[in-house]
Amino acid sequence: MKCAITAFQQEQKKRTRSVQDAMYALNGKWKISIISSICCFGKRRFSDILNDVEGISNRMLSKELKELEINQLVKRTILDTQPITVQYELTEHGNTLQTIISNLAEWGVVHRNKITGKKVESIETSCNEKIDV
Amino acid sequence: MKCAITAFQQEQKKRTRSVQDAMYALNGKWKISIISSICCFGKRRFSDILNDVEGISNRMLSKELKELEINQLVKRTILDTQPITVQYELTEHGNTLQTIISNLAEWGVVHRNKITGKKVESIETSCNEKIDV
DNA sequence: CGGCATCCTTACAGATACTG
DNA sequence: CAGTATCTGTAAGGATGCCG
Numbered sequence: 001m002k003c004a005i006t007a008f009q010q011e012q013k014k015r016t017r018s019v020q021d022a023m024y025a026l027n028g029k030w031k032i033s034i035i036s037s038i039c040c041f042g043k044r045r046f047s048d049i050l051n052d053v054e055g056i057s058n059r060m061l062s063k064e065l066k067e068l069e070i071n072q073l074v075k076r077t078i079l080d081t082q083p084i085t086v087q088y089e090l091t092e093h094g095n096t097l098q099t100i101i102s103n104l105a106e107w108g109v110v111h112r113n114k115i116t117g118k119k120v121e122s123i124e125t126s127c128n129e130k131i132d133v
Numbered sequence: 134m135k136c137a138i139t140a141f142q143q144e145q146k147k148r149t150r151s152v153q154d155a156m157y158a159l160n161g162k163w164k165i166s167i168i169s170s171i172c173c174f175g176k177r178r179f180s181d182i183l184n185d186v187e188g189i190s191n192r193m194l195s196k197e198l199k200e201l202e203i204n205q206l207v208k209r210t211i212l213d214t215q216p217i218t219v220q221y222e223l224t225e226h227g228n229t230l231q232t233i234i235s236n237l238a239e240w241g242v243v244h245r246n247k248i249t250g251k252k253v254e255s256i257e258t259s260c261n262e263k264i265d266v
Numbered sequence: 267c268g269g270c271a272t273c274c275t276t277a278c279a280g281a282t283a284c285t286g
Numbered sequence: 287c288a289g290t291a292t293c294t295g296t297a298a299g300g301a302t303g304c305c306g
Contacts, residue, residue: 008173009173012169015169015238016165016169017241018239018242019165019234019237019238019241020241021245022237022238022244023160027160032149032152032156036148036149040142052145071244071248072247072248093244096240100237100240103236104151105151105155107155107233108152108153108155108156109151111154111155111226112151114205114226
C-alpha cells in the first residue's frame with residue numbers, strides 16, 4: 001500500500017521534472033513571443049524580432065535567442081551582407097513546440113475567460129490594447 | 134500586404150497573450166508538483182503536500198496554493214477538526230490542466246533527450262539536473 | 267546591424283521565527 | 287495544523303553605452 005503510493009510518487013516526480021524541463025525551455029518573459037514572431041514569418045532578422053516583440057530590449061532578445069538556440073529550438077544564420085544581418089528560424093525540434101503552444105493558447109483563452117467571468121467566444125476575445133505598426 | 138502582415142501580427146499577439154496567461158497560471162517552481170500531489174491523491178491536506186513536494190517550504194506552499202486557488206484550479210476546504218485541517222482538491226477547471234501537463238511532460242522528455250543527446254526511451258529517462266547554460 | 271558589457275533596480279525564493 | 291511575518295541573498299530584467 002505504502003509501497004504503491006511511493007511508486008506513484010516517483011512517477012509523479014519524473015513527470016514533474018519533465019514538465020519543468022519543458023517549462024524551463026519556455027521560461028523567460030519573451031520566449032513565446034519570440035517563437036511566435038519567428039514562426040509567423042518563417043525566417044526573421046534580429047531587428048525585425050526586436051520590432052515584432054513589443055517592449056523587449058536588445059539585451060533580452062539577444063539573451064533569450066541564445067537560450068533558444070542552446071535548446072535547439074531556433075537556428076541562427078549569419079548572412080554575409082553589408083552590414084551583416086542575422087537570420088533566425090525555428091528548427092524542426094522548435095516546430096514541435098507549436099502543438100504545445102496551441103494547446104496552451106487554447107487553454108489560456110478558456111482560463112482567462114474563466115477567471116474574468118466571461119464566457120468562451122474564440123481566440124479573438126477580450127482585451128483591446130492598442131496595436132500599432 | 135503590410136495590412137495582412139499586421140493582422141497576422143495581431144493574431145500572434147493574442148495567441149502569445151493567451152499562452153502567457155496559461156504559463157502564468159503554471160509558473161512558479163512548485164505548481165506542477167503541487168497539482169500532481171493533489172491530483173494523485175484526489176484530496177490532500179496542507180502538511181501532506183508539504184511532505185509530498187520535496188524541498189518546498191511552507192511559505193512557498195502557502196503562496197502557490199493561494200495562487201492556484203485564485204486561479205480556480207484548486208479548491209480549499211477547512212475541515213472542522215481539532216486542530217483544524219485544510220483539504221485541497223483540484224477543481225473541474227484544474228483537472229482540464231492535466232492534458233496540458235501531459236503534453237508538456239511528453240515534450241519535456243523528448244526535449245531533454247534531444248538536449249542531452251540521448252535517444253527517446255520513455256518518461257523514465259535520464260538526467261536529474263536542470264538542462265543547459 | 268547585431269550584439270556584449272556594465273550598472274542598477276526590483277521580484278522571487280529560502281531560512282527562520284511566530285500565531286490562531 | 288496551517289499558515290503569516292520578517293529578513294536576506296540571488297537572479298531576472300531594464301537602461302545605457304560601446305564595438306566589430
